[in-house]
Structure formats: C-alpha cells, structure tokens
Amino acid sequence: MASKPVYRTVFDIPREEYFAPGHGLCAGCAAGVIMKILTKVAGPNTIIVNATGCVEVATTMFPYTSWKVPWLHVAFENAAAAASGVEAAIKVLKRKGVIDPNKRINVVVVAGDGGTYDIGFQALSGMLERGHNVMYVLYDNEAYMNTGIQRSGGTPKYAWTTTTPVGKVWKGEWRPKKPIADIVAAHRIPYVATASPSHVIDMMNKFRKGLDIEGPTFIHVLQPCTTGWRFDPRYGITIARLAVLTGMWILWEMEHGEFRVTVPVPKRKPVREYLKLQGRFRHLSEEQIEEIQRMVDEEVERINKLVGRTVIGPVEE
Amino acid sequence: MVKWKRLPLNSNYAVAYAVKDADVDVIAAYPITPQTTIVEKIAEFLANGEFDAEMIHVESEHSALSALVGASAAGARVFTATASQGLELMHEILHIASGSRLPIVMAIATRALSAPISIWCDYSDLMNTRDASWITFINSSAQEVYDTLIMAYKIAEDPRVLLPVMSAHDGYIMSHTVEPVDVAEDPEDIRRFIPKRRDRINILDPDRPVSIGTIVRPEWFYEVKYQQVVAMREARKVIKEAQEEFASRFGRRHDVIETHMMDDAELAILTYGGIYGTAREAVDMMRAKGMKVGSVKLRLWRPFPADELRKALSNVQAVAVVDRAISYGTPIAGPVALEVISLFYDEKDAPKVISFVAGIGQRTVTEYDFVGIAEKSLKYLSSGSIPKETIYWGVRGVEV
Numbered sequence: 001m002a003s004k005p006v007y008r009t010v011f012d013i014p015r016e017e018y019f020a021p022g023h024g025l026c027a028g029c030a031a032g033v034i035m036k037i038l039t040k041v042a043g044p045n046t047i048i049v050n051a052t053g054c055v056e057v058a059t060t061m062f063p064y065t066s067w068k069v070p071w072l073h074v075a076f077e078n079a080a081a082a083a084s085g086v087e088a089a090i091k092v093l094k095r096k097g098v099i100d101p102n103k104r105i106n107v108v109v110v111a112g113d114g115g116t117y118d119i120g121f122q123a124l125s126g127m128l129e130r131g132h133n134v135m136y137v138l139y140d141n142e143a144y145m146n147t148g149i150q151r152s153g154g155t156p157k158y159a160w161t162t163t164t165p166v167g168k169v170w171k172g173e174w175r176p177k178k179p180i181a182d183i184v185a186a187h188r189i190p191y192v193a194t195a196s197p198s199h200v201i202d203m204m205n206k207f208r209k210g211l212d213i214e215g216p217t218f219i220h221v222l223q224p225c226t227t228g229w230r231f232d233p234r235y236g237i238t239i240a241r242l243a244v245l246t247g248m249w250i251l252w253e254m255e256h257g258e259f260r261v262t263v264p265v266p267k268r269k270p271v272r273e274y275l276k277l278q279g280r281f282r283h284l285s286e287e288q289i290e291e292i293q294r295m296v297d298e299e300v301e302r303i304n305k306l307v308g309r310t311v312i313g314p315v316e317e
Numbered sequence: 318m319v320k321w322k323r324l325p326l327n328s329n330y331a332v333a334y335a336v337k338d339a340d341v342d343v344i345a346a347y348p349i350t351p352q353t354t355i356v357e358k359i360a361e362f363l364a365n366g367e368f369d370a371e372m373i374h375v376e377s378e379h380s381a382l383s384a385l386v387g388a389s390a391a392g393a394r395v396f397t398a399t400a401s402q403g404l405e406l407m408h409e410i411l412h413i414a415s416g417s418r419l420p421i422v423m424a425i426a427t428r429a430l431s432a433p434i435s436i437w438c439d440y441s442d443l444m445n446t447r448d449a450s451w452i453t454f455i456n457s458s459a460q461e462v463y464d465t466l467i468m469a470y471k472i473a474e475d476p477r478v479l480l481p482v483m484s485a486h487d488g489y490i491m492s493h494t495v496e497p498v499d500v501a502e503d504p505e506d507i508r509r510f511i512p513k514r515r516d517r518i519n520i521l522d523p524d525r526p527v528s529i530g531t532i533v534r535p536e537w538f539y540e541v542k543y544q545q546v547v548a549m550r551e552a553r554k555v556i557k558e559a560q561e562e563f564a565s566r567f568g569r570r571h572d573v574i575e576t577h578m579m580d581d582a583e584l585a586i587l588t589y590g591g592i593y594g595t596a597r598e599a600v601d602m603m604r605a606k607g608m609k610v611g612s613v614k615l616r617l618w619r620p621f622p623a624d625e626l627r628k629a630l631s632n633v634q635a636v637a638v639v640d641r642a643i644s645y646g647t648p649i650a651g652p653v654a655l656e657v658i659s660l661f662y663d664e665k666d667a668p669k670v671i672s673f674v675a676g677i678g679q680r681t682v683t684e685y686d687f688v689g690i691a692e693k694s695l696k697y698l699s700s701g702s703i704p705k706e707t708i709y710w711g712v713r714g715v716e717v
Contacts, residue, residue, distance in 0.1 A: 045523045049387065060531035070521035073530035074386050074413055081380035085345060085387025085395075086521060088371035092342045093393060095369065098515070105523060123383065126376035 003212075003255065005205040013204065014040045018068040024058040028226040028233025030197045030240060031055050031139050035066075035110065037200060038137060041207040044069060046106040047086055051079035051115030054146045055139065077119040080127035083109045083134045091133075106211050109136040113154030114144045117180050128187040128216045135210040135217045138180070141225035149228040153178040157295070158288050159280045161228070166283040176295065181220045185254050191217040193253035193262075197224075198241035202251055202262050209255065222249045230279020242274040247300045247312050261303065261311040268315045271296050319567055320502035328491035331459040332398065332424045332484075333358035334500045335466035337368045338507040341422075342393035345373035345384040349403040350436045351488035352426040356398060368504070378403035382410040382421070389419040390529055392520040394470065394513055397421070400488055401428035404442045408449070414481045415450035415545060417529055418519055420473030421481040423451075424466065426492040427590070427641075429678045437679030438488040440590065443618075444642040444652040450545050452482040452552055453618040457575075457593040459496040461616070462486050464569055470511045471559040477551040479517060487591035489679060494591075499569075510566055549620045556617065573617035574625045578604055582611030584694055585630055585668070587657065588639040589615040592682050596639070599687030610691050621656055630657075635669040635703070637694040639687075639710075641676040650674060650707040671697060672707040680711055693717065 007013070018039035025032045031054055039046065048071045050056045056073050059066040074082040087107045094101040111120055116138045127134060143161045144150040151161040156177045160166050164173040185192040191213045195203035203221065210217035224231070224239045231239060243249035244263060248271055251263040271293045275281040284292075293315070300312045326334065332355045336344065346356040362368055371388075375381045378399050385395040399407060404425060414421050427443050429435040443453070452472060456462045462484065469482040486492060501507045519529050533541055556573060564570040577597050579585060586596050593614040603610045613629055613636070615622070630636050640651030649655050654672035661667035671694050676682045690710060697703050708717050 044526075047391070047521045047523070057532045060528050062531045062533040062537055065528035065531060067528050068526060070523060070526045071528040072387065072390050072521055073528075074383055074417075075409060078380060078383035078410070081375060081383035082387035082390075084373055084375070084380070085343060085384035085389075086391045087387075088343050088345075088373050088384070089388035089391035089393035089395075092369065092371040093391070096342070098392070098513075122376055123380050126380055129376075130374060 003209060006208045007201050007204045009201065013200070014043070016040065016043070018044060020066045020068060022064065023066040024061060025054065026227050026233070028236045029054070030223045030236045031141070033197045034139050034221050034223060035059070037204060038108070038110070038207055039069060041204050042069070042106050042108055042211060045104060046108055047072065049079050049083040049086060049107065049109050051109070051111035051120055052076035053112035053115055054141070055110055055112070057146060076115055078123050079109045079111045079115060079120060080123040080134070080136065083107050084127045084130065084132045087132045087134050107134045109134060111136070111138055112146070113138065113140045113142060114152045117153035117178050125187065128184065128189050131215050133214055133216070135207070135219065138218070138220045139223040140220060141223045141228060142177070143228050145225050145228045154180065158284055158292065160283060161280070171288070172283060181218065184218045188257070189218065190215045191253070191255050193219050194249065194251055195219055195221045196240045196244050196249055196251060197221065198237050198244060199251060199263055206253060209253070213255070228280065230282070231277050235277055239274065239277055242269065242277070245269045246271045246274040247296045248274050250299070250303055250312060252303070259306055261307055264311040266313040268300070268313055270315050270317060319506045321499035322502050323497050323499050325495045326459050326498040327493050327495050328456070328459045328462040328486040329354040329426060329493070330358050331463040331498050332466055333362065335463045336396050337362045338501050338504040339394065339467055339470050339511060340368060340504065340508050341370050341396045343371045343373065343385065343388035343395045344397065345375050345381040345388070345395070346397045346399070347375055347378045347381050347403060349378070349400050351428060351492040352398045352400045352403070352424070354492070355424055355426070378406040379410060382407040382414060385421050386410060386414055386417060386419060389421050390417065390519060390521050392515055392522070395421050396423070398424040398426070400426045401430055401442045404446065405430065408446070411446055411449035411451060413530070418479040418548070419481060420470070420479055422466065422469045422473055423481065423483050425483055425485040426488040427485050428488040435678040438490050439677050439679065440640070440642040443483070443485050446483065447619070447652065450480060450549065451619065452478070452480055454482070454484045454616060455589040455618055456484065456486045456491070456616070457590060457614060459491065459498045460569070461571060462491070463498055463500060464563065464571060467507055467511060468559045468563055472552060472555050474514060475555045476517060478548050478555050480545070480548050480552060485590070490591040510562070553620050553622070571616065573622040574629060575614040575616060576629050577612045579611035579613065579629060581609055583609040583634050584691055584698070585611050585613050585633045585636040586639065586687055586691060587613040587615060587636050587653070589618070589653065590641070592639070592641070592676060595682060595684055596687050599684040599691070602684055603688060603691055608691065608695070615653060623660055626657065627660055630668050633668045635671060635694055635698045637671045637673055637690050639673045639675050639690060641674070643674055643677065648706045654707065669698065669703045671703060673710045674707050675710040682711070686711060
C-alpha cells in the first residue's frame with residue numbers, strides 16, 4: 001500500500017527557509033524553486049551532498065552560501081559516493097555514541113542530469129545497490145547547462161544544444177532521452193518518483209516519502225532552464241506544467257514495487273503546446289513534431305498498461 | 318607499561334592491525350593487487366567483531382576516496398588502501414581531499430603503472446601524487462608500516478595540519494613478505510595516543526552548518542591554497558612532535574630520514590622503501606672492503622625533509638640517489654634525485670648528485686647492484702665528470 005500524502009494544500013508548506021536568496025541562479029531558473037521546497041521539506045537536520053553543476057556553483061560563491069544546512073560538494077561524478085560516506089559515518093558515529101542515536105539526520109544528494117545520467121552513473125548505481133539511506137534528487141534540465149548547454153544522456157530527441165546544433169546535416173539531438181528513473185527503479189530500491197516544480201504539493205509529498213522511507217530513494221525532477229531551453233524567464237513553471245499536461249513528463253511513483261501515477265491527466269494537450277514555447281525546439285519540422293507526439297503516445301500507452309487503466313488520457317486539441 | 322605481542326606479519330597485515338588499533342570508523346576500498354590483503358584482513362577483523370567500523374564496498378577507487386571525503390567531512394576517522402591504477406583513478410579526489418583539509422589516511426602498496434600492465438613493485442604510482450598536497454611516508458619495514466599508520470592519524474588530525482596522509486610500502490617486496498612486528502596487546506594503549514577529536518570546523522553537523530567545497534573566485538582562491546603551503550610547513554613540526562611522543566610512549570623511535578655509516582662517508586647512497594635494507598647491507602659489505610660509503614633512507618617524501626637531508630649529506634663528496642620511478646623526458650628522471658639536486662643548487666662545496674633509476678617493474682635490486690652503483694659513482698667522482706643525465710641501472714642493452 002502506498003503511504004498517505006503529508007501535504008495537501010499550499011498552507012501546508014513549512015514557513016521556515018533553509019535556502020537563502022541572493023544566489024546566482026538565472027532569473028526564472030526552476031532549480032532555485034526546487035531547492036527551496038526541498039529544504040523546507042527536509043528541515044534543519046539535513047546534510048546536502050551536491051554534485052558539480054549549476055546549483056553548486058550558483059549557490060556557494062565564497063564567502064557566501066545559500067545553504068542553512070550542512071552542505072558538501074566534492075566533484076562532478078561522485079556525489080552518490082560521497083553521500084554513501086556521509087551516511088556510513090553517521091551510522092557508525094551513532095553506534096559509537098558520538099552522534100545522538102535518536103537524532104534523525106537526512107542525507108540528500110542534489111545532482112543535475114550530467115552528474116546523474118552520465119558521469120555520476122557508476123557512483124549512483126553503487127550507492128543504490130549498497131542500500132545507503134540517502135535520498136537522491138535529480139534536477140534534470142536536459143543538458144550540461146552549467147558549461148553552456150551541451151547535450152547529455154538526458155537531452156530529449158531533436159533538442160538543439162551547442163554540441164547537437166542545427167545545421168545543414170544535423171538537426172539537433174538525434175537520440176531519445178535515457179530512461180534514468182526506470183533504470184534506477186530496476187535496482188529494486190524502495191522508492192522512485194518523478195516530480196515537477198509546477199506540481200509543488202505532489203513534489204513535496206515525494207520528497208517527504210523519499211526522506212521517510214528507509215534505504216536509497218530517488219526523485220527525478222524536471223527543471224525547465226530558461227537559458228538552455230531558450231524561453232522567457234516568466235514561463236519556467238508554465239513549461240513545467242505543460243510538460244505534465246502534454247504527457248511529455250508523467251508524474252509517477254514506485255513505492256516498494258507498487259507503481260502509480262500521482263497526477264492523472266484525463267485530457268492531454270498536444271506536445272506542440274510544450275515545444276512551441278522553447279527556442280531549443282524552434283527548428284522542428286511538422287514531421288519531427290509528429291514523431292515526438294508518437295513517442296509520447298507510446299509512452300502514455302505503456303504507462304496506462306502498467307497501471308492497468310487509463311490514467312493519462314488521449315490528446316484533445 | 319605498554320605490552321606488545323610479536324606477530325609474524327607482512328606489511329599489508331601490519332596496516333590492517335594498525336587500522337584496527339586506531340579504531341577507524343569508516344573504511345572504503347576497492348580490491349587491487351598488491352593492496353587487496355589489507356582490506357581482506359580488515360574485513361576479517363570486522364567479521365569477527367574485533368573492532369567496529371562501517372566498511373563501504375565501493376564500486377571503484379574513485380568512489381572509495383570520494384566516500385571517505387564524505388565520511389571524514391561527517392566527522393569520522395577513515396581509512397582506505399590502494400595501489401597503481403587505483404591510485405591513478407583516485408587522482409582527482411586526492412587534490413579535493415587535501416584542499417578540503419580532511420584528515421584521511423591511506424596505505425599504498427606501491428606498484429608500477431600500465432601500460433604494459435605490471436602488477437609488480439615500483440614507485441611510479443606514488444611519485445605521480447607528488448603535488449597532491451598529501452603528507453607522504455615511505456616505509457622500509459613492517460614495523461615501520463604499523464607505527465607510521467598510527468602516527469598518521471596523530472599528524473593528519475592535528476588542527477595545525479588537517480591534511481591527508483599517505484603511508485606507502487613496497488608492493489610484494491613488503492606487502493607479501495612476513496617480518497616480526499610488535500603490535501599492541503591492548504588497542505586502548507594506541508587509542509590513548511591518538512584520541513579522536515571533533516574540534517575542526519569542517520564537520521557536517523546540523524547544529525553548526527557549514528558549506529564545504531564551495532566555489533572560490535580569483536579574489537580568494539590563492540589565499541585558500543596558500544593555507545595548504547602553511548599546513549605542510551607546520552606538518553614538519555607536528556611530525557617531529559608525533560615521533561617524539563611515540564618514542565616516549567612506546568619506546569620505538571622513527572625519524573623522517575635514517576642514516577647508516579655516514580660519519581666519515583665520502584659517498585652516500587640515498588634511497589627509500591623496501592630496498593633500503595639492501596642498500597644498508599651493501600654499505601656494510603663495502604665498509605668491510607674499506608670503501609667510505611654510507612646510506613641515507615628517505616622515510617618522509619612530503620613535506621620534503623630538506624634541513625635533515627642537507628645536514629646528513631653536508632660532508633659527503635657525492636650522493637647516489639636510487640629512484641624507482643621515471644619522470645619521462647627530463648635529463649634527471651629520478652623524482653627524489655631532482656629534489657636532492659634542488660637542495661644544494663647554487664651552494665658552494667655541495668655534494669655531487671648522481672641520479673640512478675633501478676627496480677622498475679620490480680626488476681630485482683640486490684646488494685651487488687648497490688655495490689655497482691657505488692663503484693660507478695666513485696669512478697665518476699674521481700674522473701671529475703658527473704653525469705648530467707640519469708643512469709638507468711640494470712636495463713638490458715644499455716651500456717652504463
């Protein structure tokens with residue numbers, strides 16, 4: 001049985017702030033919203049282990065830091081390994097009486113798509129397989145945004161990036177996005193979920209579960225990037241919402257092997273609505289848009305089959 | 318009085334006993350020859366409840382050191398061991414561990430680097446870590462291995478230092494060779510020498526939040542790195558203090574260098590690690606024939622014991638430095654030889670430094686090799702022509 005949600009309305013959002021303003025994230029960057037909400041849910045007894053990436057560089061420009069909780073950055077590919085060490089240390093120090101054994105300390109990884117899909121994948125798999133009590137939060141902006149919009153394993157098909165440019169021969173990224181959450185779920189960890197900053201309460205409940213459930217947990221959050229996706233900063237959350245409403249980004253969770261869609265979409269919008277707001281898809285032909293629509297339709301069908309009924313409905317213009 | 322039990326241990330097992338006696342909290346390691354038996358022995362201790370620690374069975378050496386950065390930042394006493402390719406894979410995190418000022422301790426069973434692959438001993442792996450800001454010891458006996466590892470925690474965790482420590486011994490030549498080692502009857506005696514402390518600022522504690530590993534702009538970066546220069550300088554003093562306290566508590570004295578028959582020596586043979594004993598034997602053989610040769614052992618590689626070496630070598634006419642690593646593409650290819658040359662650069666009446674490379678990929682180095690090296694060096698000295706390039710001793714097809 002899936003556990004009950006803790007947060008029901010915006011009034012349930014904790015008032016305390018553990019992620020200070022004044023950081024250097026781009027105007028309209030959804031990562032800031034995700035970190036703010038994440039730390040509100042996790043609270044003060046939390047240690048953040050941050051992979052190299054936008055959030056790391058933008059929130060800790062010495063001598064300033066946005067983090068009111070202990071925060072560690074080691075390198076790009078090893079956030080999961082470093083978090084394994086933090087968790088193991090807390091465990092043994094509790095056993096030896098150095099840390100109060102009754103004090104619950106959350107260990108949370110924050111990493112981008114490059115640090116998760118690609119360079120950090122081995123360390124992530126190791127951490128999951130060993131069963132460390134760590135929540136891994138992937139903020140996925142679908143390319144190496146920190147170094148200036150290079151494609152990653154998380155870049156969706158046909159997206160323009162600086163290493164999959166649109167030219168006479170190349171027409172943007174030609175490979176589909178790697179299904180990282182499914183691959184993580186294949187490790188048989190107790191909790192995997194997808195989330196979107198447009199559905200804050202849903203995202204908060206997933207963070208809550210990720211923290212409360214013993215063992216490794218993984219929350220995959222879609223993070224619209226104004227700079228890399230090429231949209232007006234005001235549309236970040238709108239685009240995140242359209243990703244959900246078009247079925248491009250399905251909000252689900254898998255708790256102890258039980259799969260469910262947490263935000264059903266009875267009437268889907270066409271993917272065109274999502275794509276047209278973003279400069280990275282500006283070059284798409286009608287055929288390419290239709291191909292993306294077909295890919296989404298197939299994924300929706302797969303998800304509906306998995307659930308056993310239609311939770312994501314057909315496209316309605 | 319501290320009671321000791323004498324056990325037949327190879328240097329790898331001596332490391333494992335030291336880790337147990339130091340009450341290490343977190344161990345993360347990945348198997349690699351010839352280090353593997355260190356962590357196997359530690360696992361055996363843990364499996365039998367002989368001490369309490371978390372062992373993280375990481376999926377690579379890169380993750381081993383990364384996990385220790387996390388564990389040390391969370392306030393635990395930590396340990397890992399590696400060699401060769403494993404040390405190379407860790408290289409990125411070597412710099413992060415020292416830059417984050419974390420008192421991590423690592424044992425190295427030294428081994429040659431690929432390609433071609435060799436599982437046998439030389440010091441190419443260790444010498445590649447030269448600029449990583451780790452305090453680096455090179456041991457010559459299994460007893461030294463046990464004692465150094467214990468002192469390593471004392472030194473690394475000292476608030477004046479807070480730098481990681483590497484403690485190396487020869488792969489196979491020491492890692493798999495059994496010697497008598499005195500280990501503490503009661504580990505508490507060791508633990509009283511290295512009490513654990515939680516007074517450093519870089520601990521991830523929710524009651525006292527800090528950000529570790531932040532991005533630092535050009536306005537500050539240089540000053541942060543300069544603190545590592547200062548810490549290395551301080552370490553020289555702290556190492557001496559640790560050795561003194563160790564000697565007075567436990568009755569065994571170690572120093573950053575060791576000399577043998579140097580009082581009236583005209584030629585010194587300087588080397589490090591497991592072949593130092595062989596060099597000493599060779600000196601005794603040569604003394605019996607009336608040759609005025611002495612030997613110097615380098616036990617501490619970083620911080621480089623410049624004052625001690627300058628003093629030890631002040632009266633010799635020449636020093637033959639025998640390295641077991643090659644810095645390719647430079648006339649003087651021995652890493653330690655380069656440092657020794659720099660010690661005396663521009664000094665009047667300085668000893669001549671002759672650089673030898675030997676023992677690459679565990680090519681055997683015997684007493685007779687050291688005798689040959691000494692004879693060759695004395696010949697250079699009497700002819701007045703000191704070679705400006707490293708001599709590759711023992712390589713087939715090359716006339717020396």
